[in-house]
Amino acid sequence: MIQLQNVTLTFPDGENRITAVDRVTLRGENGTLTGITGPSGSGKSSILAVAATLIRPDSGGVLIGHGANIIDAAQLSKKDATQLRRECIGIVFQQSNLLPALTAREQLQVMARLGNTTRTRQAELDGRVAELLDAVGLTAHANKRPHQLSGGQRQRVAIARGLIHRPEVLLVDEPTSALDQERGAEIMQLIARLTHERDIATLLVTHDLVHRDSIDTLVTVVDGRLSDSSLTQIQS
Known part of the structure; x- marks a missing residue:
């Protein structure tokens, strides 16, 4: 679970x-895909950056976990926030940001080693x-480098990379912006x-x-705030 609790961020x-x-409260439940939409400059990416602990909000909380294991990430030091990202948060950026010299398999292996704090074998x-x-349909392309992959395949590698540490929370920024509709x-x-x-x-x-x-679930952000009528259950 992740919950932004009355979060305000200024620059x-x-x-x-x-x-x-501006005083955003938003909850994402386990097993649920929550979409955040709104016009350009409305604050969507800022909300995601706060949720990712990349930016500390001026006020409010960022609660991550469940039961007795809930942590307010907004109160963590930079070092502890970095550790939380490595262990509990997967991030998929708008661009795949893959390392040009590495194969699809190596992209994931490098990320796995970077965050291997428990010394997993x-x-x-x-x-x-x-x-x-x-899981992302790339077994046959595991030894290909980014320039040998299509845009959709590169994004699949980025998604797999974001899941390598089995995160509780996945944060995704405009994953389809560079892709055709199909x-x-x-x-x-x-x-x-x-x-x-x-x-x-x-x-x-x-x-999109x-x-x-x-x-x-879909929410709409306008001028940094959740629209009063923004919460929409898409599926029953």
Whole structure:
């Protein structure tokens, strides 16, 4: 579970400050894909950055976990927030941001080693990499480098990379913006399926409501605030 609780975020603007996120409360449940939409500059990406602990809000809480294991990430030090991201939060950026020299398999292996704080055995990590590549439909492309993959395939690698540490929370920023409608639909369906199968709380920023059927709950952000009528259950 992830919950933004009355979060406000401001940035310097000359002698004043501009409010990017204005008293937002938003909850993402495990096994649910929550879409965040709204016009450009409305604060969608700022909400995602706060949820990812990449930016500390001016006020409010970022609650992650469940039961007695809930942590307010907004109160963590930078070091502890970094550790939380490695262990509990998967992030998929708008661009796939893959390393050009590495194969699809190596992209995941590097990420697995970076966050291997529990000293998981290499064989287990390799098994996890193989399982994730299969889950996103890329087993046959495991040895290809980014320039050998299509845009949709690169985004699939990025999704698998975001899941390598079995996160409770997955945060996704505009995953279909560089894809055509067909490939975009495939990526949205993949994210929805993995969210449900792996019981992840997923927050996804999107401007493209063509793919709204893949979203469980949709909220709209306007001028940094959730619209009064924004909460919509897409599926029963």
